[in-house]
Amino acid sequence: MLRWTGLGLVLLLSSCDDLFQYNPNEETLLERDKNLTAKNIEKISRLPVTDTTRFILMGDSQRWYDECEEFVRSANRQKDISFVLHAGDISDFGLTQEFKWVNEIMTRLNYPYVTVIGNHDIVANGSATYRKMFGPLNYSFGFGRDRFIFVNTNSREYAFDGTVPDIAWLKAQLADNPAHQNTIVVGHVPPFDADFDKNLEKPYTDALAGDTTVKFTLYGHQHRFYEGQFYDDGMNYHLTTSMGARGYMIISTWKGGYKVERVEF
Numbered sequence: 001m002l003r004w005t006g007l008g009l010v011l012l013l014s015s016c017d018d019l020f021q022y023n024p025n026e027e028t029l030l031e032r033d034k035n036l037t038a039k040n041i042e043k044i045s046r047l048p049v050t051d052t053t054r055f056i057l058m059g060d061s062q063r064w065y066d067e068c069e070e071f072v073r074s075a076n077r078q079k080d081i082s083f084v085l086h087a088g089d090i091s092d093f094g095l096t097q098e099f100k101w102v103n104e105i106m107t108r109l110n111y112p113y114v115t116v117i118g119n120h121d122i123v124a125n126g127s128a129t130y131r132k133m134f135g136p137l138n139y140s141f142g143f144g145r146d147r148f149i150f151v152n153t154n155s156r157e158y159a160f161d162g163t164v165p166d167i168a169w170l171k172a173q174l175a176d177n178p179a180h181q182n183t184i185v186v187g188h189v190p191p192f193d194a195d196f197d198k199n200l201e202k203p204y205t206d207a208l209a210g211d212t213t214v215k216f217t218l219y220g221h222q223h224r225f226y227e228g229q230f231y232d233d234g235m236n237y238h239l240t241t242s243m244g245a246r247g248y249m250i251i252s253t254w255k256g257g258y259k260v261e262r263v264e265f
Contacts, residue, residue, distance in 0.1 A: 056248055067246055074248075165187070
């Protein structure tokens, strides 16, 4: 009897491969789930450009799948939104399945979405999955009058070794702006957080404050709303709260100005 039970279990497992994930860190993805950053930037590039661009900043979806579903319903009710920025911590434990679950929810948005990597997304094999599913950890794109620079600011996960954030890359991106577009820098960990490399805090903030095209910069991580000139250098820092706290921001930009609205759902 025991032998038949064991054989039946083996047959069940062998016939139901799609029900079991043998390694939670495996990076198996369908083609539709790969290179999402490039695919969504292409969608954004085809959107009509108007005098004012409105986009959503949300973040820290992690294990809050139900709340993320509610965010999508709330976001889809907003007017004149071009795209959504996810400020990182897509996953909680860096597991491929977590990224898949969140992406499945986010694809129900009426808008394309792009992401920046969060510290939880680097745990385990997370950064490898992120690269396959989304793309580079540092990248940029332009839309209308604005240029968006997404930078990995998760210094603690690199043992504060001086490589994250990549200041040289950031400076090169800031300098490469011949059209003088408004520049918006997006990270996960803000520079005044303990998870940001203190040796890189001043070079990073000086780079932002020293560029006249950068009026404000965006983050998540702290699971709270925040806005202010933290360093008294003219640079405005904005943090959005988590999906668990049921909030996000709508940001409107136009020539010479911008506005930030908080939304709770």
